[in-house]
Amino acid sequence: MSPPPRRERRRSRAAQTVVCDLVQGWSLLCNGVLTFGASENCSRTDRSSVRTALRWMEGRGVRRAATSDPLDWPAPRKLVAGATRTRVGEELQKRYDAGASIRDLAGQSRRSYTFVRALLAESGVTFRQRGG
Incomplete structure (x- = not known):
């Protein structure tokens, strides 16, 4: 067998x-x-x-890809005050006026929708109508 x-x-x-x-x-x-x-x-x-x-x-020596975003956003969950708050608010205003949505800006800046909207309001932005 x-x-x-x-x-x-x-x-x-x-x-x-x-x-x-x-x-x-x-x-x-x-x-x-x-x-x-x-x-x-x-x-x-x-x-x-x-x-x-x-x-x-x-x-293992793998590096993260550099971001193409020229603005050095403040770290998430850190207080944004003073000159940094003004700088970020101005940049958000420029991007919003160029056509970016608040939700897009919140994703780019790693901040909440409410925070971004508040900074835009402080910057004197005239908000667009909802829904495009």
Whole structure:
């Protein structure tokens, strides 16, 4: 009687997902590749996964891409007062007058909609009608 056939272990050469974010639609693979789109291996979404991804990338010498935004926005959750508040308000006003929505400005500045609207009001902006 011959021995049973050997069961071969299949090794997957595909890169595995290290961390991902379903809301934003990205996945960081173990080979350092950042993919965008649906990921079937992604099971959790939280801010700690983003921090983990950034630490993982920095530990391997991967640098974040420079932003094309010339304004150095203040850090989120930091008080914006004095000259900085005036500077940010003027920049937001220029962008709003150029056609950007308050929601777009809030995303760019990493601030809340309410904060951006308040700065625009302080800057004397005439608000557009809702709905375009």
